[in-house]
Amino acid sequence: MYAYDELDRTLINERVSEFRDQVKRRLSGELTEDEFKMLRLQNGVYLQLHAYMFRVAIPYGTLSSKQLRRLAHVARRHDRGYGHFTTRQNIQFNWIKLAELPDALADLAEVGIHAMQTSGNNTRNVTSDQWAGVAPGEIEDPRIWSELLRQYTTLHPEFSFLPRKFKFAITASAHDRAAIKVHDIGLRLHKNAEGQTGFEVLVGGGLGRTPFIGKTIKPFVLGRDLLSYVEAILRVYNQYGRRDNIYKARIKILVHELGIEKFAKEVEEEWLQIRDGALTLDDADVEEVRSRFSYPTYEKLPHMPEELKKAAHDPDFERWRKNSVSPHKAPGYAIVTLSLKPVGGPPGDATADQMDAIADLADQYSFGEIRVGHEQNLALPHVARRDLPVLWKALDKIGVATPNVNLVSDIIACPGLDYCSLANARSIPIAQELTRRFANHDTANLIGRLHINISGCINACGHHHVGHIGILGVEKNGEEFYQITIGGRADEDAEVGTLIGPAVKYGEVADVIEDIVEAYLALRARPDELFVDTVKRLGVEPFRERVYATR
């Protein structure tokens, strides 16, 4: 955990008081809605279909139990008793009243949580691997750098009015759980031939209506140069990014129009001017941030404790353990994923009561720490393996032990037309229906790893482009239709999915997905060939045939 000190707290409180003044000026009419819009967006407040939506940042996906309890409090007191975890390590509240927002922010500020820059044309919440610091084989804890970037990007005096939003993601593992290739800047910690640690910097990834996979702009940037290099990218983008068309304003378009070589050259020229300036991080700077992170003191525990051997006789427990428990860097410990994808439920939602219960369980079994992943699930990052059986019972009781992590019903979905004013079609009911169709765990397990992503409009908040199966809601003559893509992925081999054919009606989506899955089961070379690998091997044609032959 990163511990805020007096300075961090002061800044958040100053931001809350500034926002209080902005809300007051809006309510009195001193600010026009047009002027206020940008200001509220910079503090995570959207105007949705039914109410204001409030998006709160969970930097690099790390939460303390105290912070989670406070989120539960906000859900209960200012909302309708639940919150929605998003694909960018944020939580959204959908029913908040404008006049209550400053108080909700003040409540959150007390535990070091804020909503700064969770929307608007500025640098957004810096996201990272939800297993950061505990995953085996990691280069180092990427949250140190995430926190340096969080501070660097917060209220940046030069880059708070960029052409468009700007998202960072960072990973330090060979397997990318942070989807860095679909971010404006993706950072991959690795070691060079000399054994130094630094970053591969990717730029220009993004989804939305024009999806691009990020390109490597510089294969190796030392940690000392990270902030100056990022500043060079942002400065070039701030000056030359398009401002004439909102749909062409992201950095991915600038990179695409200039070409990565030319863009890289511009950045390099700028960087050479500032690389030895005030942004240079010496070892002491990095140590200072590192020292503010606290780590649990792990006990020496056996890998196979008695409790686990005994529980292995319970098939329900084993099913969950095999699905939701992952290896930890410390022997005798495990990372436990909490599925927020119950059968028939909206993906990523948690009630205030669930949040409170999870906070208590984190205190009891995970050193008070909780993680939030971009797949819209939670994780307890430091669980002693001997505690797994008792923890499982407790998680099951509150409905977050569905053994479907990474399986077909672990669906990523945006709020869609049920909440969002941008949406063309519903997302949540599609997801709910699919979880019912694939509710049988044995079937889901047989199918294996399969990511379905659903977006209710072209803005792609459900990351449909990079779902193994992507579902995009569109509107045709006042009716909801859905385009289906297959073969996308968001990891280190990121790819944009391919459209399989004409859009299908709302009522047909679940049938079509079932057809695609059945086709895969018949086509796969071996039981362990993943869906996405079968698509890669065979292309979309056999799937297209299967889906449209009878329609």
Next chain:
Amino acid sequence: MPLVKNGRIATDAFVHVADDAPLPADGAVLISAARFLEDTEALLRRVGKTGVIWPNNRDLDDLVPHLDRLAMVVLVFPSFRDGRAYSQARLLRERYGYKSELRATGQVLRDQFVFMLRAGFDAFEVKKESDAEAFTNTARRYSVFYQPTGDGRVTALHQRMALRHSESASR
């Protein structure tokens, strides 16, 4: 539009001269970049100060050689959503060592004051009277800053390190 300078509302010493209007013989004038570049030497030979309005979509390269002879550079915010002039301001101050007045004009609202001060602006043509009056309080709104810029404010990181250093020294 009220002008805020040195933290208080001030009268503007510069006369804005349109591109097709004759130049006054003396006194401080403010002219467009196009006119300035058309006849730079004649302008700078005038008795009286010269200020230039530099558009936010134009590279600073043509302006830089003349900086030490200018009394003012005005950078433009056509909309408060358009943040290009923040980069221009920092470059003028931090890279090219520009020392004279740096003025923000356009849609300048109170909510940008702190960012502008940090980027190096020291004069503001503020859109609303009430925002101009609120300048002093608004400028003091923040006491903690995460980024180093040319304004010299100490970052949170360096405050912490200085504190740690003094603690260990006094031990």
